Amino acid sequence: MTLESVLTSAPAWALAHAPVLLVAVPMLIAPLVAILPNGRAAWLISVLTAGVSFYLAIVTLALVQSSPTGILSYEIGRWPPPIGIEFRTDALNAMILLLVTGIGFLASVFSWPTITSELSNRNKLGMFYAAFLLCMSGLLGVASTGDAFNLFVFLEISSLATYVMVAMGARRDRRALPAAFNYLIMGTLGASFYIVGIGFLYAATGTLNMADIADRLPALTDNRSVQVGFAFIIVGLGLKAAMWPLHQWLPNAYSYSPSFVTVFLSATATKVALYALVRFLFTVFRPEYSFELASFSWVLAPLGIAAMVICSFQAVFQTDVRRVLAYSSVAQVGYMLLGVSLATAPGVAAGLLHLFNHALMKGALFMAIAGIVMTHQGTTIRDFAGLGRTAPWTMTAFAIAGLSLIGVPLTAGFMSKLQLGYALFAEGWWWAVLLVVFSSFLAVFYVGRILQAAFFQPPLNPRKTHKEAPLLILVPLWILALANLYFGIAADFPLGLARDGAVAALGVEAFR
């Protein structure tokens, strides 16, 4: 199905209001879901809502690609932009919206069996799904809005919902409670830094609309309050994006929250924060300010490399599979930051491509773990012994996504690392390529340990024979796993999205 056919078949209301409806629908459905007495109905409605959002995201992408300027501007309440709130969608956000809704849809389909087995009180299911919809709505809002203060509001909506969902892992592991509290402190700090930064910018420019700020900033490059605002915003968003060394909240939050929450968060939350970071670095502040005046490459690149190397090392020494993958997530954020730090079109495209591919890999990996948690309990590497024999379908999908995480050719992970390598070579940063390769080599170790246990060790409990995850987990899991293979063989679609996104961030002339 091509994007043109989406446009011709879409109803008029979708064409006119898709950018705002895809945020508004989950937000408006959330209270309804919260008061539903029946958990199954709450699940079905959530799946439906996420599906509608996904469809609207596709329509939005088609609209953006067919629009002559490449920018969709939606005035909320018909208030014109500098004063009213504007939803501004270009190729960069359209890609993020597609990713968040797509993963959200798959994750919500898969959620039912794991949530029912992991949540203590089935009466809370409605509340849980309400929190999920709010979280998704908030993330989508962050990705769509063109208003800096509005972004803060959506950021808080998604964060508060996330804290709730993380804490709901307390039945399986009581450590979910301190993890959620820790996340709450760190997340609130991040959001506060962000809002303080916005305050400084507002003081200097007198506007909150991002495009408007961008127009007024070039005259204010020497302004102290703009510089301070820049620093506050970057630190605040960096915290949310788990930029090393502001990632301390992440491993615990991923390890102890309910499996479904881990799947959704790992594939979307840090990605959206990273998007906001890119948006501020390139669109609001412009590369000339961020990278030339503030020479920000020399802050971002070392942080990205440190994440890549140090967190990969930490991942090698973890015993819990979920923690291995959590540290690996921080390392992968490092790859994306490294690409973005180049501030060239191939670099930003490589970062965005890796952002897209990483969502596919980690989504699949954590889904497989969710299946394992359901059927076999434990999540340490020892518990994974022999799973290749007892749960072959789950573990094969896990292996495919794991190979993609390493960056084996013919998987999506290889394509993004290749693009990153290309961008680095083009800047003459061959030493960074060596570090990327070294970090991939560490990934061979930490993924290899898990695969070795699963496929080459006898099962711990030989009487537990064949025990596969339920179909509701397997189907979304395999969709993601096959996507990892498909986008490794025919990478045109994500590569095109990433290039368009980079052009949207850097300007049309960026790709020669």
Added chain:
Amino acid sequence: MNPETLIAAVLILPLLIAAGIAAMGKFPNIREGVTIVGSIALFAVVIQLAALVSSGARPELFVGQAAPGLAIAFKLEPLGALFAVVASGLWIVNSFYSIGYMRGNRERNQTRFYICFAIAICGAMGVASAGNLFTLFIFYEVLTLSTYPLVAHKGDAAAQRGARIYLLTLLGTSIGFFLTAIMWTWFVAGQRLDFVDGGLLANVQISPVVASALLLLFVFGIGKAALMPFHFWLPNAMVAPTPVSALLHAVAVVKAGVFTVLKVSMYIFGADLLNATPSREFLMDVACITIVVASLIALTKDNLKARLAYSTVAQLAYVTLGAMLADKAGFMGGSLQIAAHAAAKITLFMCAGAIYVATGLTNISDMRGLGRKMPLIFIAFFMASLSIIGVPPFAGDWPKYELMQGAVDRGADWVPFILIASSVLNIAYLLPIPILALMPPPPEAPVKEFKRPGGAPALTVAAPLFTAFLCLILFLLVDPMGDFLAPALDAATTTVQEAALP
């Protein structure tokens, strides 16, 4: 059949064979029948392709492209055809041998063994026929991954350890260096990775420093070529059952490595650029050091397979040396060595396996006088040893001759002395084995009875004898082989300007 179908058949046949083996796992006789019939069919297809290649055609197959320059594409040229013929032809012999060995030894998991073997052959065929570096890399890794279960076949602690070293070294070098080199080439050559006559990089502006770094990354990254210091996986892989050591670690896997080195030298760099690359001479030195040091280590090994493994390391360095000589005789010597060493080394390994099946002996010092009880095996061993040493009329003579000539042409006068020293060392570590075995045993330690009542199974004796005679035949076939390879060597040594003309 048209050339495209033939190439597709070469890649798909081994997988079909693997599937057939899996389906027939419960019926050992039919399962082995599938292997034998399949390997013969594969060889027939490869021969047809080789005939096409020798008539000047270059069979091609384009499957698809993942991104600009990253295509899955195949293109068979003489060197690849030679490697494919060697690997698929020896697979038939080795399959017969495997049946005798695996049954004689009562090994477990035989179905898995034959499946992995067939997939490994698919990997070797893919490496041989790859049309660009990306495709070659994929099949290179298929070969690595499919042979891991074969090395770990026994499943005990030693096998697991050996297999882990095997996998980590090969994956580590290939991802760490080889892949980096491929990415770098892709960037330098403007998003292209094809094998081009005269060298892909020859027409590109490239500084000597970058070319040096690339060459180092390539040659050390191709860990299967077992150049020191990345040779240690090969002795560790000897925990595998002997048919695996024979076909994979004397023919398919290691030859895929040196074949890749040759291919990169000829079709990515080209002789001219290689000559202008400073690190070439350093790599020549490394190859010479590998030849001498590995032979010296082989002298110290009492375990027969370990000695043969170090001998392989030394012999593989011949090919790297030939590639780094970067002239026609050097490339020719390297290519001939692929065929000649394959026939000789597979013989030696099959003999070692036959001895093990019959007696359970693995140490050379226990084999004194054994030749009286199994004369055919030790005669085959003797002939193959002579071929490795390079005595006429055995095939191993020609590569040494060509390499010496190439080295003298280049003014590297010391290389012939290295090769002569290597021959002397070969004599010292190989010949005592059959000679002592054929001598009467010392009175204080008479030869023990066979562990297996009937001695070595007939198949495990016939196979090495056949390949030993192959060493003789290959000696006579050097002219046709030279003619067959000539177009590829000419193309690689053509100067850049000519190649660049439209």
